[in-house]
Amino acid sequence: MVARVLIIGGYGNFGSYIAHSLAGDDAIRLLIGGRSVLKAKAFVDTLDASNTAESHAIDIDGELGDALARIAPDIVIHTTGPFQSQDNRVARACIAQGCHYLDLADARTFVATIDQLDADAKAKDVLVVSGASSVPCLTAAVIDAYLPAFARLEAVDYGISAAQHTNRGLATTSAVLSYVGKPMTMLREGAMTTVYGWEDTHVVHYPGLGRRLFGNCDIPDLTLFPRRYPTLKSMRFAAGHELKLLHIGTRMLGLLVRLGIIGSLSNHAENLLKLAFAFDRFGSGRSGFHMFLDGIGHDGNPLKRRFRIIARSGHGPYIPCMPAILLARQLARGSITQRGATPCVDLIDLDSYLAALEGLDITVIRDEVDA
Known part of the structure; x- marks a missing residue:
């Protein structure tokens, strides 16, 4: 049938x-x-x-x-x-x-x-x-694959860096812009804490991609995972543009939203998307995903696990x-x-997910030490 x-x-x-x-x-x-x-x-x-x-x-x-x-x-x-x-x-x-x-x-x-x-x-x-x-399917699958190594998983820090040449649509752009500069809650030091979209700017290094900027993003995991993994004390999910100039520009617009000077950036998604396309000549088709897990191993010592996916040739989507x-x-x-x-x-599960990506210009890096 x-x-x-x-x-x-x-x-x-x-x-x-x-x-x-x-x-x-x-x-x-x-x-x-x-x-x-x-x-x-x-x-x-x-x-x-x-x-x-x-x-x-x-x-x-x-x-x-x-x-x-x-x-x-x-x-x-x-x-x-x-x-x-x-x-x-x-x-x-x-x-x-x-x-x-x-x-x-x-x-x-x-x-x-x-x-x-x-x-x-x-x-x-x-x-x-x-x-x-990707969220929460891939993210939960990564945690579940590494969880047996931990006696106690205490923190996860992860994010997605989009390629500039990604075939971005208005709906996806509107979704991201809807929480830039807006309050959300994340698990921090054992308590749900208010943070703001696209703030907490930080840098993550990807082999072959270099340094990418990230800022806070709102996703289902932030509600689902504290219940699913009760030993967690801290979570952070972040996203970022490939081009640092666009990332910083979005961060500045988010500040104007937080201060109440302008409303939701999703109202301006069409114009901001057109502006982003104008920078395509400076970008690439390379995107990345990372998840850093920290906790205590079964021997009682601190344990870290690091997982990355690097997509090229516009295969990230x-x-x-x-x-x-x-x-x-x-x-x-x-x-x-x-x-x-x-x-x-x-x-x-993670193995099934990654097997489905075979044949694409995608590299998976499963390293067991801090990078």
């Missing part, structure tokens, strides 16, 4: 990566959905699909129930952000339709509260997964897409029996 997989936002940045990755799977028929059926049709024509792909008009702000009944998907992958300004109406519509649901959400409350739909999803025998992306790709393939084959609603943790 061939599973009908609808990608909402299928011709967008992340949706197109997922579509091209799934197109050759003979267990899947791709359904490319978006507000413009003409754009969906044009994109479908570029796919080398094992099963004839379809184009469909669907608007998440419209009559979702009617649209899903017409399209009749078995699995829905929701890629249309920003999720910071959405509720879970798409997931609820999928549950009502009786189809599985996956999203690439990175919005803290959106992902952390998806389990409120658990009973409804189980009643309809479907799986609802939020945050099928494939990393956040992998959980949705892997889960869609498994659901299409009936190899996942879990039902209910959950953040994307405990579904994909």
Whole structure:
């Protein structure tokens, strides 16, 4: 049986990566959905699909129930952000339709509260997964892989540095800008502490990439992980631009937001995105992810573990897409029996995640000493 997989936002940045990755799977028929059926049709024509792909008009702000009944998907992958300004109406519509649901959400409350739909999803025998992306799927997988080495894991410090040549979209830009200069809480010294988006500027060195700047970012992990890893005393997640000038400029704009001089930078996302594109000549297609873990080993001595991913040739965006790709393939084959609603943790282990990245211009560095 061939599973009908609808990608909402299928011709967008992340949706197109997922579509091209799934197109050759003979267990899947791709359904490319978006507000413009003409754009969906044009994109479908570029796919080398094992099963004839379809184009469909669907608007998440419209009559979702009617649209899903017409399209009749078995699995829905929701890629249309920003999720910071959405509720879970798409997931609820999928549950009502009786189809599985996956999203690439990175919005803290959106992902952390998806389990409120658990009973409804189980009643309809479907799986609802939020945050099928780098956070919290990859980040939890990295911690889980290293956790047995620790008698007590006390701190995690991690972040993502985007490539300047990443095919940035307006939704992703709006999502990031929504918390620049805004208050958020992070676990610091055993207590949830207020910090501000894009502040706490710090430098991380990547082999082959050099020194990259980072600042605070808001993600689901900051709510999920203190409960999941109760020995943690401190957490920090940060993100940054490849180009230091753009990073510092964003930091200065964030200060104006914090002082109340201007409102949310997400209101200016379109103009700021155009400005960022003007600097592409100075950047590259190289991005990075790092996670530094600190705690106490089983011998009672301090223990450190360091993990890095370096992506080149513009392949970085494939990393956040992998959980949705892997889960869609498994659901299409009936190899996942879990039902209910959950953040994307405990579904994909680190080895499976990294194996899916093979063949891309991506290097994984697992070192056991401080770098």
